[in-house]
Amino acid sequence: MVRALRLLAVLLIVLLAAGWGAAALVRAPGEELGTAFARLLGRVPGGGAPPAAGGIALPPGSNIGGAFALVDHTGRAVTDRDYRGRAAVLFFGFTFCPDVCPTELGNVAAALDLLGADAARVAPLFVTIDPERDTSAKLADYVALFHPAIIGLTGSPEQVAATARAYRVYYAKATPPGASDYVMDHSAFTYVLGPDGGVRTLLRPGASPEDIARALRAALG
Ligand code: NI
Secondary structure (H helix, E strand, O other), rough: OOOHHHHHHHHHHHHHHHHHHHHHHOOOOOOHHHHHHHHHHHHOOOOOOOOOOOEEOOOOOOOOOOOOEEEEEOOOOOEEEOOOEEEEEEEEEEOOOHHHHHEEEEEHHHEEEEEEEEHHHHHEEEEEEOOOOOOOOHHHHHHOOOOOOOEEEEHHHHHHHHHHHHHOOOEEEEEEOOOOOOEEEEOEEEEOOOOOEEEEEEEEEOHHHHHHHHHHHHHOO
C-alpha cells in the first residue's frame, strides 16, 4: 500500500513536470506560463476539474505545497508552522512586476475585505521569487500598498527556490529587449491553504475577489 502510494506520488510529480514542460511549448503568445499550465491541467484525466472560476480543488494528501522557511517583511525568520491554525492565501511574485502581481494582490486584498471578521482567521502571504531585489524592507513598503494584513516573505535564494519547488512555481529571470533591468517570468496561481497548512484550492491567474473569498471560506470550514 505504501509502495503504491509512493509510486502514485512519483507519477504525479512526473506528470506535473511534464505538464510544465508541455505548457512552455503550447503557451499562446503573451500567455502566462501558469495559465497555459492550468489549461493543460484541466485536460489531464484525473488532473482535476477544468480550471474554471472557483479554482481547482485538490484532493486531501496532494503533494503540492509543504514546509517552508523564509523571512518576513519585518525581518523575522518564519516557517509554515507560524501560520497554522489559520487558513492562508499564498501568492508568488515580485515587487517590480508590472501587471500580474499587483492585480492578484489587489484581488487578495479585496477578498480579505469581503471576508469581514473572518479575515482575522486568514494569513495572506506574498512570497517573492526575486529575493535578490526584494529585501524585507522593500516587501514591507510593497505589501502595505495593498492591505495592512498582507505578509511579505523573502529569504535566501535557496530558501525561496525550495518554497517555489514545493508549490510547483515556475520562475526565471528575463530581460525584455531594450530594458535595462530584468523582470521575472513566473507562474501566477493563487494557493488557498487550510488551517493545517495543506493546499485546498489552486486558483488560476485572474481569479476574482469573490472566488478567492469563497475558497478561503471553504478552507476555514
Ligand atoms: Ni508578476
